[in-house]
Amino acid sequence: MTEDARYAWCDVVVDDHDGGTGGTPAGADDRGSNAVGDGSEGSDRTEAAGAAAQPTMHFRSGTTVYSEGLRGGRLVGLGWNGAGFTPMAADPWPDADDADAQVGTEAFGLECDGFELSDGWDCLGVERDDRAGAVTLHLALRHRVRPVGVVVHTEVDGTAVLARWLTVTNRGDRPMALSRIDPWSGVLWRRSAYERAGDAVGAPAFRVGRFADDRWGHEGAWTEEALPDTGAVVAGRYRGGPHRHPLVTLAAVSTGELFIGQLGWSGGYRWAFETAGPRTESARAGAGARRIRFRVGPDAPAPQRVLSPGEAVDTPKVHLGMVLADLDRAVDEMHRHVRRVRGARPAGRTGLVESGIGPEQEMTARAVLHEIDAAADLGAEVFFLDAGWYTGRSADWHRTAGDWQVAARYPGGLAPFRERCHRLGLRFGLWMEPERVGPDSRSAAEHPERLARRPDGRPLRGLLDLSDDEVAAAVESSIADLVQRHGLDFFRLDHNVGALGAGYVHRSGGLPESHWWRYYDNLYALFGRLRRRFPDVVLETCASGGARSDLGMLEAFDHTWVTDWQLAPRSFHITNGMTLALPPELVDRHVGAGMNDHLRGDVDWGGRLALFGRPTVGWLHEVGAPPSAVQRERVRHAVRLYKERVRPWQDDAVLHHHTPLLDQDAGWGVLERSSRDRTRAVIGLFRLDAAGPDRWVVHPRGLSPAPRYRVTADNRDETWEVAGAELLRDGVTVRLATALTSEVLLVEPAA
Structure with a gap:
């Protein structure tokens, strides 16, 4: 199976919740999709997929799966999986009767006119939109009490990163104030008590990655820190300076999940992470579950937006994914996603000097x-x-x-x-x-x-x-x-x-x-x-x-x-x-x-x-x-x-960050840009100051062990040939005698 075949498969399944994940909503077509409404009265097929429908949606992109469903008037996240599995009926998802387990599981957040609208939603329909390279699911909801319609849009494109945004419509006869809106929220990670009972690994540790600085001239200062029990907030532009890009990662160190996300928004933004659930063992899976909850959205003084009667607005897009792999793989999935979201640019308009x-x-x-x-x-x-x-x-x-x-x-x-x-x-x-x-x-x-x-x-x-x-x-x-x-x-x-x-x-x-x-x-x-x-x-x-x-x-x-x-x-x-x-x-x-x-x-x-x-x-x-x-x-x-x-x-190209975490003025910095077919690479080594050794052994990450390569060290214009397996095993030793000097290794197939 080729790499493209492994990661390019997209599928969305829509089921009717009947205690498991089987069934299909009334009125669904043979792809498992319903006509989407706009959150208003009288939408086509509202009766067929109306208040009684409680769909479960699985978004599968390669081996990354995200699931969510309408449960008792709440759209809740049902979890992530990095091995291609959708939730099974016997999986220990939160019990609907367990109030503590339900807190913070809603898949989006909306506060308007002073009302927190976490529940009270009816399904009007679901529509699936297929286009080249992507599948988008549009879930139409109508609130039972407030005159609000929401369409939840989720797009998969074959990468491990999904895109999510909302359309909010004022269905009332007077202006409506949106105070807070989170296009995506819910539970990122869950681990039950009985799962921990037989696990020698112990309590998991979590690390949050973010840009540490929001000041002019300090962009790109990447750092990773332990997630404290009190949670963490990453914000910028409104709460802080504008020079922190809205990218975050969350790593579950002991279980291997790595989440990566960014908000496509130029205004104020806020990512929030919090821990929930007891640390002690419990006989009940739901009560003993340890959870990491999140929410992300635009951040500004309330109200953030006032909608006139009949007016609709799209939220910023959230780009969020998960891999069972390291940071290089997560970053590559994000890069592939960004390229697909942006689409191909005309020749002659990109990459110019x-x-x-x-x-x-x-x-x-x-x-x-x-x-x-x-x-x-x-x-x-x-x-x-x-x-x-x-x-x-x-x-x-x-x-x-x-x-x-x-x-x-x-x-x-x-x-x-x-x-x-x-x-x-x-x-x-x-x-x-x-x-x-x-x-x-x-x-x-x-x-x-x-x-x-x-x-x-x-x-x-x-x-x-x-x-x-x-x-x-x-x-x-x-x-x-x-x-x-x-x-x-x-x-x-x-x-x-x-x-x-x-x-x-x-x-x-x-x-x-x-x-x-x-x-x-x-x-x-x-x-x-x-x-x-x-x-x-x-x-x-x-x-x-x-x-x-x-x-x-x-x-x-x-x-x-x-x-x-x-x-x-x-x-x-x-x-x-x-x-x-x-x-x-x-x-x-x-x-x-x-x-x-x-x-x-x-x-x-x-x-x-x-x-x-x-x-x-x-x-x-x-x-x-x-x-x-x-x-x-x-x-x-x-x-x-x-x-x-x-x-x-x-x-x-694939970019490998050999030194993603850096003390700004100490040590070495190493970057590698390789072709996706693993036949070529450019590796840059930069000595950031005089601390530490004057030599670095770099092991290429983006090459295959099978071919024979020609390697050129640019400083002396020296070229040699080496077997791929040997190059990956032994690496190349580079010496830089003084601070603020550099070397570049150019690797290409041997003739």
Whole structure:
């Protein structure tokens, strides 16, 4: 059986709960699915699959299984399995009569108008949607007391990671306030008392993985800690800074389950984990069960959203999965899932080598032309003007943002730069920060009504109020105008507002609501329309580095800037951590002096680190100064390695994190990018400081023992052949004598 066959099989089974898992709901078709309603009265086939139906749903993707069912008006999670098994009738799932065992098992959370709606739900129907590579189940529910309809959407795509989101509809005749909403919640892990009784392993230990820091320049600081009895919360953007990507893991150390999840959302978010159940032995399976419960969703001051009568809203998507394997396997399943969710991108729009000029130097016309020529010489394929092309002095870029007219210092406009780029084979692009206006901009003075404001009326850091549909339309128009007016092949989005905390208040239906949800609904929608309108334009997103690297923001974009911190050794730490969350082809890395990365490390450090992401190169020397021939050749060499030895197979590559947990400035860092067919690999070794030994033995993880390989050590350009089994067994010893130096091993089939 091939690997694809093992993991690509998807199936969803819908049963009627009759005390076991057998049976089919009334009105189901031969695939076990019902017509889905919208949570309203009179939906088609409501009688056939209405209040009496208590479906059980099994989501099977490869060997990962998640089950849930409607029980007594509550949609509850019935557990996860990593070996391909659905729950059996005799399995010790919580007894419906055991109140303690039922707490926190609901598969989603919803609080509206002050009511916690954990129960009281009737099933209106279930619909299964098959499309290429994925199966989605839509479960329609209607609340018995409150005028609320919910459709629970769950998608499987052949990976170990599932996607979940809700559609909530106000079926009443007055506005409805959503205070808290968790698209996914319930029990992740359960172990009964009688199971422990014959188990010598003892009480299980759990570890939570998360990014430890939420500050600018500290993205990717991955850490794992024991889950305390009091539980753990991982949050950001509202409760904390914006630079912590919403990725988490939960490992059951003694039983081998590893859960991995992230929320596709650019606003405030919150993951919560808690332990439940007694630690002592018990004769009753339910009462003695030890459980790990979770919930995840957007986080903001209540109400998060106010729905008008008849209005429906989709929640952010949760991407959650489980493997019986190590972190490398879990990360690879997440990467495969992200690639499938995003879909194939058109050829020529991904994996391009970029270059640009920004406000770190004075952006004169001479400097722009100099950098265009240098970019082409280095092998870049895209050139863009970063922040400052619209102002007379580069240092004023932040204060004059919003005035998207070409600066007077470019009397010929931008056309000469675009033409120079095209003549040299480069795509041409511009930077823009359309969601903010600077205090010295004409836009701020001419349109004060567009500004988001604090409760006391003061502007909120120049942020535009995109929760207002008219303001969002004006922003969309300004972006489209920029792309068309300058004939852009590339567009770079930025967002520099820092931590907004509670943000600001938007009014809907006469009621106040947090801005976050409506703001990002509008932002995602407008970029979705722009993506369809300009299908050939490369779209890149950044936000003061990595403040919006989540999957919600990335949906319309081709890749993302994950940090503005490029100095070694933390630059390795950031790359290492952010590629846990995102496939490496989505992660931008910089080589050059534009962000102070020239201050530390040897010339090869940045170029080799970029082999584990997507490279941007530029600004190797000042205007008028001759280039260093040695430096120039080393950067060109790194670009060639990326184009010839990585890019041809990067879209389905496997990334192995040999050192996922790092003390930021100590020891070694090792990354391996291998082809899925296990015939090639690029292995980077980075000495982060002078502590510890000067040698590291690296054992490749992504190669097969059967073939014979040719290995090249780049520092001395030494090549040798070795049998795969020997290479995996003995590894390769690499010596780096000093701190902030590196080596890359290139492995390919022997001729």
